[in-house]
Amino acid sequence: MINLSLLTPEIIVLITALIVLILDLLPWRGRKVLLATVGVLGTVGALLITMGQWDLREEAFYGMVAIDNFSVYFKALFLIICTLTILLSINYITRGGIDLGEYYSLVLLATFGYMFMASGTDLITIFLALEILSLAVYILAGFMRHSPKSNESAFKYFLLGAFSSAFLLYGIANIYGVVGNTNLKDIAQYLSQEAALKNPLFLAGMGLLLVGFGFKVAIVPFHMWTPDVYEGSPTTVTAFMAVGTKAASFAAFLRVFFYTLEPLKGQWVPVLWLLAAVTIIFGNTVAIYQKNIKRMLAYSAIAHAGYILVAMVAGNDLGSSSILYYLLVYSLMNLGAFGVVIIVEKKEEENLTISDYRGLAYKHPMLSAAMSLFLLSLAGIPPTGGFVGKFYIFSAAVSGGYVGLAIIGVLGSAIALYYYLRIIVYMYMYDPEKEFLDGPVPFFSAAALVITAIGTILLGITPARILELAHYSISYLGH
Amino acid sequence: MVLVKIIIILGVILLVVAYLTYLERKVIAHLQVRIGPMRVGWHGLLQPIADGLKLLVKEDIIPEKADKWVFILSPIICLVPAFVVYAVIPFSQHFYLANINIGILYIISISALGVYGIVLAGWSSNSKYALLGGFRSAAQMISYEIFLGFSIIGPLMLAGSLNTLKIVEAQSGVWFIIYQPLAFALYLIAGIAETNRIPFDLPEAETELVAGFHTEYSGMKFAFFFLAEYANMMVVSSMAVILFLGGWKGPFLPGIVWFAIKVGAFLFLFIWLRGTLPRYRYDQLMRIGWKIMFPLCLLNIALTGIIYYLFL
Amino acid sequence: MHQIFFWGFALLAVFSALMVITRRNVVHSALFLISTFFWVAAIYILLEAELLAAIQILVYAGAIMVLIVFTILLIHVEETKIINPWQRQRPIAILLGVFLLGEIFLILSRALFPESIAGTALQQVAQEGNTEAVGKLLYTKYLFPFEVASILLLAAMIGAIVMAKREIEK
Numbered sequence: 001m002i003n004l005s006l007l008t009p010e011i012i013v014l015i016t017a018l019i020v021l022i023l024d025l026l027p028w029r030g031r032k033v034l035l036a037t038v039g040v041l042g043t044v045g046a047l048l049i050t051m052g053q054w055d056l057r058e059e060a061f062y063g064m065v066a067i068d069n070f071s072v073y074f075k076a077l078f079l080i081i082c083t084l085t086i087l088l089s090i091n092y093i094t095r096g097g098i099d100l101g102e103y104y105s106l107v108l109l110a111t112f113g114y115m116f117m118a119s120g121t122d123l124i125t126i127f128l129a130l131e132i133l134s135l136a137v138y139i140l141a142g143f144m145r146h147s148p149k150s151n152e153s154a155f156k157y158f159l160l161g162a163f164s165s166a167f168l169l170y171g172i173a174n175i176y177g178v179v180g181n182t183n184l185k186d187i188a189q190y191l192s193q194e195a196a197l198k199n200p201l202f203l204a205g206m207g208l209l210l211v212g213f214g215f216k217v218a219i220v221p222f223h224m225w226t227p228d229v230y231e232g233s234p235t236t237v238t239a240f241m242a243v244g245t246k247a248a249s250f251a252a253f254l255r256v257f258f259y260t261l262e263p264l265k266g267q268w269v270p271v272l273w274l275l276a277a278v279t280i281i282f283g284n285t286v287a288i289y290q291k292n293i294k295r296m297l298a299y300s301a302i303a304h305a306g307y308i309l310v311a312m313v314a315g316n317d318l319g320s321s322s323i324l325y326y327l328l329v330y331s332l333m334n335l336g337a338f339g340v341v342i343i344v345e346k347k348e349e350e351n352l353t354i355s356d357y358r359g360l361a362y363k364h365p366m367l368s369a370a371m372s373l374f375l376l377s378l379a380g381i382p383p384t385g386g387f388v389g390k391f392y393i394f395s396a397a398v399s400g401g402y403v404g405l406a407i408i409g410v411l412g413s414a415i416a417l418y419y420y421l422r423i424i425v426y427m428y429m430y431d432p433e434k435e436f437l438d439g440p441v442p443f444f445s446a447a448a449l450v451i452t453a454i455g456t457i458l459l460g461i462t463p464a465r466i467l468e469l470a471h472y473s474i475s476y477l478g479h
Numbered sequence: 480m481v482l483v484k485i486i487i488i489l490g491v492i493l494l495v496v497a498y499l500t501y502l503e504r505k506v507i508a509h510l511q512v513r514i515g516p517m518r519v520g521w522h523g524l525l526q527p528i529a530d531g532l533k534l535l536v537k538e539d540i541i542p543e544k545a546d547k548w549v550f551i552l553s554p555i556i557c558l559v560p561a562f563v564v565y566a567v568i569p570f571s572q573h574f575y576l577a578n579i580n581i582g583i584l585y586i587i588s589i590s591a592l593g594v595y596g597i598v599l600a601g602w603s604s605n606s607k608y609a610l611l612g613g614f615r616s617a618a619q620m621i622s623y624e625i626f627l628g629f630s631i632i633g634p635l636m637l638a639g640s641l642n643t644l645k646i647v648e649a650q651s652g653v654w655f656i657i658y659q660p661l662a663f664a665l666y667l668i669a670g671i672a673e674t675n676r677i678p679f680d681l682p683e684a685e686t687e688l689v690a691g692f693h694t695e696y697s698g699m700k701f702a703f704f705f706l707a708e709y710a711n712m713m714v715v716s717s718m719a720v721i722l723f724l725g726g727w728k729g730p731f732l733p734g735i736v737w738f739a740i741k742v743g744a745f746l747f748l749f750i751w752l753r754g755t756l757p758r759y760r761y762d763q764l765m766r767i768g769w770k771i772m773f774p775l776c777l778l779n780i781a782l783t784g785i786i787y788y789l790f791l
Numbered sequence: 792m793h794q795i796f797f798w799g800f801a802l803l804a805v806f807s808a809l810m811v812i813t814r815r816n817v818v819h820s821a822l823f824l825i826s827t828f829f830w831v832a833a834i835y836i837l838l839e840a841e842l843l844a845a846i847q848i849l850v851y852a853g854a855i856m857v858l859i860v861f862t863i864l865l866i867h868v869e870e871t872k873i874i875n876p877w878q879r880q881r882p883i884a885i886l887l888g889v890f891l892l893g894e895i896f897l898i899l900s901r902a903l904f905p906e907s908i909a910g911t912a913l914q915q916v917a918q919e920g921n922t923e924a925v926g927k928l929l930y931t932k933y934l935f936p937f938e939v940a941s942i943l944l945l946a947a948m949i950g951a952i953v954m955a956k957r958e959i960e961k
Binding site: 002014021027060061062064065085100102105106112113116120124125128129131135136138139142143145177178179180195199200202204218363 | 844897898901902904905917931932933934935936939940942944945946947949950952953954956
Binding site for chain 3: 550584589594613
């Protein structure tokens with residue numbers, strides 16, 4: 001059973017990546033915008049086809065890939081992220097002097113990897129997808145070859161990423177050793193035996209998987225790479241990996257742990273409980289002390305991974321659907337916040353500290369309003385999507401009986417309020433000292449901001465529809 | 480029994496290799512209208528033995544700044560793979576050491592290790608000429624190994640096996656050289672480059688690099704490199720015979736004789752080329768490899784696959 | 792007989808691996824790494840997985856390590872400069888290492904391995920041979936990973952080209 005046609009969206013993304021590579025050979029000065037346009041068209045086309053796959057529930061390639069609602073939801077999310085990243089990048093990479101055609105190609109290839117992270121139903125598929133996306137993002141992180149920081153970032157990411165892949169692979173090997181198969185379905189079947197649940201080799205494998213995924217979604221104590229890598233990478237790439245890689249890793253994380261390792265819940269829930277608590281407290285506390293806005297957003301990204309873990313611990317109906325909901329909101333608001341950083345940032349790393357935002361509101365009121373919206377949403381203030389997401393997560397935790405964790409989460413959010421509001425204070429309460437932008441806000445970046453802003457508000461006002469979709473996505477996992 | 484076979488095979492090969500040096504000198508001499516070695520024995524027939532004795536008793540010099548262990552190890556690394564691969568070469572229908580399923584893969588993977596001997600010899604000598612020779616040879620051997628591997632996929636597809644005996648049996652009717660002329664040509668070129676023979680002998684281009692990677696070697700260690708080179712020539716020839724020329728098969732004469740005749744013809748071709756062709760430049764070598772041979776190899780595989788699927 | 796060979800190969804593999812990380816000269820480390828691959832390949836042969844053994848030598852010892860050795864020689868980093876990479880963490884590192892090793896032993900000694908796996912694989916190999924069995928699996932059940940791996944290589948290739956490309960001229 002190969003069913004190649006089910007993979008049409010992925011194939012479109014891949015072919016777009018290759019077309020972009022070839023089009024870059026055109027001897028034409030304006031070709032870079034053409035490349036971006038082709039990239040956006042490809043992802044949007046793939047997005048439309050992906051949406052048509054809702055409720056399909058099929059398998060392809062002998063059970064290696066599943067086209068279920070879960071993967072459709074995530075694939076749509078990744079394609080949106082990819083489109084927005086390309087829109088934000090057009091102007092930025094020209095300014096930064098890194099407008100090679102390979103940039104878009106690698107973004108598309110990474111998206112290709114993301115998509116299989118969500119749809120892979122075999123540990124081998126998931127591992128390969130993870131490697132594809134990691135390799136593409138390692139290169140993207142080091143794309144500014146003249147900047148030592150970018151080099152440092154790529155190198156750190158590569159070394160630690162390879163290290164974490166080894167953990168994941170070792171975990172897979174352990175599980176293969178006791179089950180004799182890497183397919184998630186077969187592993188689930190193996191776990192239906194009573195004796196299997198106590199097999200120490202299997203448990204060790206599960207632990208190693210947890211470490212591997214933990215690295216990729218950046219939860220404490222596997223977060224060490226995050227601030228440096230986020231700070232050094234080109235900001236568009238930071239945005240892309242802060243949302244894309246995180247969401248993709250969570251997709252695979254959820255499929256493996258919620259579906260396959262469900263019978264072992266008693267073993268992994270306490271561990272995740274602890275990780276979630278540490279991640280929320282640590283991420284939010286350290287974010288306060290950051291002067292660089294990219295580093296601050298990096299620590300905030302760590303904290304947000306902690307909130308999602310809270311929902312994973314809760315594990316009930318509301319909890320699992322709120323994860324998917326929250327990942328969508330998180331992607332939109334984080335991309336938006338990074339979008340503003342991208343627009344304000346100048347060459348030679350100027351305008352990247354938080355105090356540089358002094359008086360932005362008096363020069364660019366719309367931009368500041370958008371930034372405030374995204375920051376308020378990240379902090380979880382109504383009527384934004386971030387508030388609704390957090391509300392669902394914490395109420396899921398309470399109804400699941402994890403009141404302690406919910407309290408830690410709320411306290412964490414309260415701390416977070418401080419460092420998010422600080423930027424708003426800088427933007428509105430001080431007088432501007434300089435010109436921020438060399439020209440008007442670039443069109444494509446503005447378009448991306450408008451899309452993310454509308455999304456963030458809409459998700460805050462009418463969450464029911466998306467939550468229902470999220471519910472249908474995750475409750476059919478594996479059926 | 481197996482041990483006796485091993486001793487016989489090793490002895491014969493060593494002898495053949497020794498006389499190959501004699502043959503090379505004689506043939507090239509005659510190609511260039513000279514007469515070659517004449518002093519030791521009748522028409523110089525005992526020359527290889529005299530050479531061997533000389534190399535054995537010569538002073539063995541290890542340069543002061545050399546990495547001693549690696550310096551000593553390199554000739555061994557070079558020689559051992561060249562001889563170990565004979566384990567799976569069927570000299571006739573019944574005379575072979577091991578009949579394993581992955582014979583050809585075994586030959587390729589073991590002979591791929593010879594490059595370490597060369598590159599490490601170049602490095603451990605701590606001499607510029609040797610190092611440059613080692614680098615050149617590593618780049619050349621890695622590149623041409625790929626083409627060597629790719630060029631034999633065609634015949635392997637026809638044979639449907641990696642087993643050397645089965646490959647020869649599959650050529651009972653028609654030799655694969657008829658079906659796979661392109662693959663044969665590619666294999667031959669890659670094989671010559673793989674053994675660092677003229678016109679691809681850049682690693683030891685004496686005008687630029689003195690003697691390449693073995694500049695600093697003397698005595699028996701030097702002899703090892705020499706033996707390895709000739710043993711590798713025989714391996715490449717034997718593989719060509721097995722893959723393209725029907726191995727031991729042939730009318731009237733016993734199999735082992737046919738095998739020897741075919742291998743001998745290849746060895747003569749190697750020497751003939753050395754007497755005839757000039758050396759390529761380094762960039763030419765790489766261009767031929769990657770821009771001409773590699774696409775042709777892929778084309779051959781694709782064509783073989785299509786034709787096999789449609790007609791056989 | 793099998794047991795003796797296995798322990799011999801295994802000990803040699805572990806010894807070589809230890810030498811890889813303790814040698815100060817990078818070229819020596821690389822050589823020991825090659826030898827590690829060899830002994831592991833020998834263990835594959837004991838397990839009657841001769842195709843895997845050949846590929847292990849061809850790919851790791853014959854291709855990847857050649858490139859690594861080549862790179863080491865090109866960029867001249869033969870001697871590692873750092874005298875003590877441990878700083879003051881050595882006791883903690885040793886303690887953790889011993890602890891982890893003990894844990895691995897404990898886990899392995901209590902692990903339950905299903906007996907059926909090894910049996911089925913060997914049966915299949917006995918029926919049609921190593922190469923055929925692997926080939927069939929690669930082109931049926933594992934077709935997808937097999938093909939996707941090529942995209943992984945494509946991404947790596949693009950990356951290598953980007954990193955090696957000259958700077959854009961202004």
